[in-house]
Each structure stands twice: as structure tokens, then as C-alpha cells.
Amino acid sequence: MFVPPVAGACAELSGESAAPALADWCAGLRGAALTIDGLSCRFGGLVAVDDVGLQVEAGEHVALVGTNGSGKSTLLRAVLGLQGRSRGRIVLDGTDARSPGEWDARRRLAPWIPQRQATGRFPLTVDELLDSSGHRAAAVGVATRLGVAALARQPLHTLSGGQLQRCFIARAFGAMANGGRLLLADEPTAALDFDGRDTVAGLLRALPASVLVATHDRAVAARCDRVLEMANGRVREVRM
Numbered sequence: 420m421f422v423p424p425v426a427g428a429c430a431e432l433s434g435e436s437a438a439p440a441l442a443d444w445c446a447g448l449r450g451a452a453l454t455i456d457g458l459s460c461r462f463g464g465l466v467a468v469d470d471v472g473l474q475v476e477a478g479e480h481v482a483l484v485g486t487n488g489s490g491k492s493t494l495l496r497a498v499l500g501l502q503g504r505s506r507g508r509i510v511l512d513g514t515d516a517r518s519p520g521e522w523d524a525r526r527r528l529a530p531w532i533p534q535r536q537a538t539g540r541f542p543l544t545v546d547e548l549l550d551s552s553g554h555r556a557a558a559v560g561v562a563t564r565l566g567v568a569a570l571a572r573q574p575l576h577t578l579s580g581g582q583l584q585r586c587f588i589a590r591a592f593g594a595m596a597n598g599g600r601l602l603l604a605d606e607p608t609a610a611l612d613f614d615g616r617d618t619v620a621g622l623l624r625a626l627p628a629s630v631l632v633a634t635h636d637r638a639v640a641a642r643c644d645r646v647l648e649m650a651n652g653r654v655r656e657v658r659m
């Protein structure tokens with residue numbers, strides 16, 4: 420297991436233009452382990468996740484790769500309770516969430532970068548989104564690094580796909596700074612240009628916490644400690 424040194428992580432995350440507060444929150448981050456055991460998720464007759472077991476160790480970065488429709492998003496969404504399960508255990512920070520309160524706690528511990536970002540019915544601005552992370556300074560720092568901080572007053576529904584994805588990434592990093600232990604990311608670079616992909620791959624690598632990321636981006640997968648491949652709802656470990 421490779422745990423990035425905090426000093427290196429801070430240097431990477433702080434960059435030239437990011438808020439100095441990033442260094443402070445980096446210093447406070449620790450990893451957390453996720454254990455999934457015998458997890459199955461169905462959509463009617465379709466078994467999207469089929470008896471999956473996996474573990475993310477403290478501080479470990481794990482990539483989930485695989486063909487379209489192989490079950491990656493369903494698996495990640497199940498970790499957050501956004502997708503029901505037909506059987507299995509999903510233990511994060513020692514708890515297999517079942518009650519609404521436990522799911523709320525789970526979502527605070529596991530910030531989420533969704534594959535498709537919903538802008539909602541109400542005109543939330545970029546600034547309000549970053550604020551909702553719980554750690555404004557860190558979120559704004561990452562937004563600055565990703566070149567979207569200047570869009571602060573803009574409503575989310577007026578952003579391009581890539582700008583929106585950058586804002587949700589910044590929000591998730593802010594939520595990590597606000598006590599998050601496991602970052603769950605679903606194709607976080609899918610809408611980004613070449614430079615944006617490199618920057619986000621570097622930011623993820625530098626995060627001194629556990630990360631589980633579903634991705635089709637080789638640059639992201641190559642920087643993870645382990646790569647798991649999903650096929651037809653099942654998971655196996657592969658080398659990149």
C-alpha cells in the first residue's frame with residue numbers, strides 16, 4: 420500500500436494559485452478502509468453487481484475500470500445508499516449503514532463526485548456549491564487550481580459540462596477537508612479537456628486519503644495503487 424507523504428501532497432494540492440489553507444487541511448487527513456462483502460444489486464432481472472467483494476485500505480487509491488454497463492456506477496452508488504442492494508455488506512469506518520442517520524453519516528465520510536452532475540431545480544451558484552462542501556477554503560483552493568473560481572457568481576445551469584465537473588470536483592475536495600475519509604469518484608475526468616485531465620489525475624493522486632474511482636482514463640488508473648476490473652457485475656484485480 421502506498422500512502423502519499425503529506426508534504427508532497429500539500430505541495431501538489433497547493434499549486435501556485437490555490438488557497439494556503441489547503442496545506443492545513445492536508446495535514447489533518449487520514450485514510451479509512453472500505454470493505455464490501457458479497458454485494459449484489461439488481462434492476463429487475465438484471466444483476467448489475469454480482470456477489471462483489473473488495474477492500475480499500477486506509478490511504479489506498481483504487482481504480483475501478485471496465486466496459487460500459489459493467490456495473491461500476493451501480494457499485495459506487497450502492498456504497499452511498501443511492502442504489503439499493505439485494506444482498507451483501509458495505510462497511511465504511513466500521514459501520515454498515517442501514518438507518519437514515521447512518522446513511523447521512525456515511526455520505527459525510529464519503530464525498531462523492533458523480534458521473535452526471537445535476538444542477539437542480541433552483542439556481543445554485545458556483546460559490547454556493549463550493550460553500551456547501553463544509554470547507555470553503557479548500558473547495559475554493561481546488562476551484563482556483565481548476566480555473567473555475569472566477570465563475571463564483573454564475574448559476575450552475577449556465578456552465579459547460581467540463582466547468583460543471585470541475586466545480587463538483589472542487590466541492591468534493593472541500594468535503595474531504597471537512598472530515599471526509601473516502602473519496603468516491605465516478606469518471607471524474609470524463610468531461611475535461613487534456614490539461615484538466617492531467618490536473619485532476621494529479622490532484623487525486625496527491626490526496627492523502629482513501630480513494631475509490633471509477634474511470635475510463637488511463638492516466639487516472641495508472642496513478643492508483645491497485646486497479647480492479649468490472650465485467651458483467653463481477654470484479655477482478657488487474658495490472659495496468
Ligand SMILES: Nc1ncnc2c1ncn2[C@@H]1O[C@H](COP(=O)(O)OP(=O)(O)OP(=O)(O)O)[C@@H](O)[C@H]1O
Pocket residue numbers: 462465467485486487488489490491492493494
Ligand atoms: N436505474 C437503472 N435501471 C435499470 N437498469 C440500470 C439502471 N442503472 C443502471 N442499469 C443497468 O445496470 C448495468 C450497469 O450499469 P452501470 O451504470 O453501473 O455501468 P457502468 O459500468 O458504470 O457503465 P459506464 O462505463 O457506461 O458508466 C447496465 O446494464 C445498466 O443498463
